Amino acid sequence: MRRISLLFGMVAATLSAATLPMDSERGDKLFQSQGCIQCHQLKGKGGIVANDLGRVLDRAYSPADLASTMWNHAPQMWKAIRDRGLKVGDLDPQNSADLFASFYSARYFDVPGDAGRGKFQFSEKNCESCHGISSPVNDKAKPVAKWTTLGDPVSVVGAMWVHSPDMKAELQKRNKTFPTMTPQELTDILVYLRNATPAKNSISSFKITTSARAEQLASQKGCVSCHKDPKVSLSKAAGPLTLTAVAAAMWNHVSMKGIQRSPIEPEEMRELVGYYWAQQFFQGSGTAARGKRVFASKRCVSCHAGGGAGPVLAAKAGTWTGITMVSGLWRHGPTMLSQMEKEHIPWPVFKAGEMDDLIAFMNSAPGK
Numbered sequence: 528m529r530r531i532s533l534l535f536g537m538v539a540a541t542l543s544a545a546t547l548p549m550d551s552e553r554g555d556k557l558f559q560s561q562g563c564i565q566c567h568q569l570k571g572k573g574g575i576v577a578n579d580l581g582r583v584l585d586r587a588y589s590p591a592d593l594a595s596t597m598w599n600h601a602p603q604m605w606k607a608i609r610d611r612g613l614k615v616g617d618l619d620p621q622n623s624a625d626l627f628a629s630f631y632s633a634r635y636f637d638v639p640g641d642a643g644r645g646k647f648q649f650s651e652k653n654c655e656s657c658h659g660i661s662s663p664v665n666d667k668a669k670p671v672a673k674w675t676t677l678g679d680p681v682s683v684v685g686a687m688w689v690h691s692p693d694m695k696a697e698l699q700k701r702n703k704t705f706p707t708m709t710p711q712e713l714t715d716i717l718v719y720l721r722n723a724t725p726a727k728n729s730i731s732s733f734k735i736t737t738s739a740r741a742e743q744l745a746s747q748k749g750c751v752s753c754h755k756d757p758k759v760s761l762s763k764a765a766g767p768l769t770l771t772a773v774a775a776a777m778w779n780h781v782s783m784k785g786i787q788r789s790p791i792e793p794e795e796m797r798e799l800v801g802y803y804w805a806q807q808f809f810q811g812s813g814t815a816a817r818g819k820r821v822f823a824s825k826r827c828v829s830c831h832a833g834g835g836a837g838p839v840l841a842a843k844a845g846t847w848t849g850i851t852m853v854s855g856l857w858r859h860g861p862t863m864l865s866q867m868e869k870e871h872i873p874w875p876v877f878k879a880g881e882m883d884d885l886i887a888f889m890n891s892a893p894g895k
């Protein structure tokens with residue numbers, strides 16, 4: 528009995544930590560108020576002591592990636608803060624989530640896109656036959672310059688869902704088949720469109736809300752009827768889905784058999800995306816068995832498994848995510864570093880994927 532309630536407690540804790548709402552606008556403000564701006568650039572503003580935190584990396588970017596890059600450079604960062612005698616603010620999990628949203632919005636695209644390929648796709652998929660770039664070519668469809676969705680990837684998800692049936696009908700009239708879209712194709716199209724339209728489209732924002740209503744929405748809108756099938760389970764998708772992948776999927780649903788089309792309001796879509804995307808995105812794709820080896824080889828085990836200088840990390844099993852790791856590192860890292868220096872343990876650094884594995888292990892309640 529005890530085991531069962533422990534297990535349920537764990538699942539609930541994981542979900543609540545995993546689905547923190549996040550808002551890039553709040554994050555933009557924290558970037559200033561918590562002092563990051565003194566050394567780092569973001570969206571073209573800030574110091575040049577250290578890396579631009581919004582620069583686009585050649586790979587997907589998740590909270591665990593933020594935790595691992597920050598971890599790897601933390602000793603240099605604390606030295607820079609000490610050397611300058613700077614005051615920096617606190618990062619609780621909510622602040623860390625909002626900052627992540629802010630960095631994420633600066634990158635906007637999860638994977639690099641190619642405007643040249645996007646231009647080709649925009650014409651190849653017949654988008655051009657209705658959407659002009661700056662002037663209308665069709666009286667029903669706005670030219671791209673007037674779109675309101677381009678700055679916000681979650682709005683693109685919504686637009687793809689709302690918009691695909693009309694386009695399918697329109698294409699049927701012209702005896703053309705509905706073009707499906709891969710995540711890369713959609714990314715390329717969006718890169719092309721953002722480059723080709725006025726500067727306001729390059730101001731990015733990113734916000735997801737979470738609420739108890741999301742589960743109810745998923746069932747009202749018919750998502751659950753298909754996605755309860757484990758083969759297409761959204762919480763168990765392989766690896767974190769990028770947002771453009773979600774947007775492309777929303778577009779492609781229109782061709783599925785038995786699809787029920789309920790209109791979804793933008794705020795509702797934000798909640799659905801918050802529920803499905805953030806949940807798996809935050810949980811990452813690590814495995815506990817690999818994480819156990821990371822925990823041992825990086826010598827976390829010598830301080831954090833009981834009897835060492837640090838707290839038993841397993842005591843908070845179920846709450847660890849890339850976000851809580853960022854917050855924990857920021858709050859406790861300097862003390863941890865001096866403890867490591869005392870015990871002659873070098874500061875451990877992480878390779879891609881290792882942070883995800885470690886988090887999976889820390890959540891698996893080793894020793895309980």
Ligand code: HEC
Nearest residue numbers: 561562563565566576577578596597600603604607608613
């Ligand atoms: C006193 C200067 C200073 C302040 C203030 C500062 N940092 Fe840093 N930060 C650094 C230095 C130095 C590095 C290591 C060199 C580098 O990566 O550019 C670094 C590295 C990082 C990295 C890893 C960057 C990468 O791409 O590899 C992250 C993430 C980061 N800092 C986040 C933050 C956040 C969030 C804040 C505010 C809460 C902050 N920093 C405040 C100096 C600072």
Ligand code: HEC
Nearest residue numbers: 652653654656657667668669674675676677686690694697
């Ligand atoms: C048959 C005409 C037609 C075609 C072809 C078409 N669209 Fe649309 N599109 C519309 C109409 C009509 C709307 C809704 C009215 C509006 O916002 O302009 C719309 C709206 C949109 C929006 C929401 C814009 C906003 O912010 O308000 C996006 C995004 C979009 N289309 C993308 C595409 C993409 C990508 C393609 C090609 C794969 C495409 N459309 C092809 C007719 C079309």
Ligand code: HEC
Nearest residue numbers: 748749750753754759764765773776783784785786787799
């Ligand atoms: C008619 C059944 C059906 C309904 C209804 C449905 N889906 Fe899907 N959905 C699927 C199938 C099947 C796939 C897998 C497509 C593939 O693998 O190419 C999928 C894929 C997805 C994906 C991409 C998952 C991945 O791993 O690539 C997302 C996100 C998604 N659906 C969200 C939703 C949301 C949100 C709703 C409700 C608004 C919804 N779906 C309604 C059948 C459905």
Ligand code: HEC
Nearest residue numbers: 825826827830836837838855859862863866867870872875
């Ligand atoms: C030499 C001992 C030592 C080693 C090795 C060590 N830590 Fe720590 N760690 C500490 C101490 C001490 C604290 C508490 C600092 C404080 O109280 O502010 C801490 C705190 C933490 C926290 C914050 C805990 C919380 O409740 O938020 C995390 C997360 C953490 N460590 C992770 C790790 C990981 C992961 C490793 C291995 C890569 C590691 N530590 C290696 C000593 C160590």
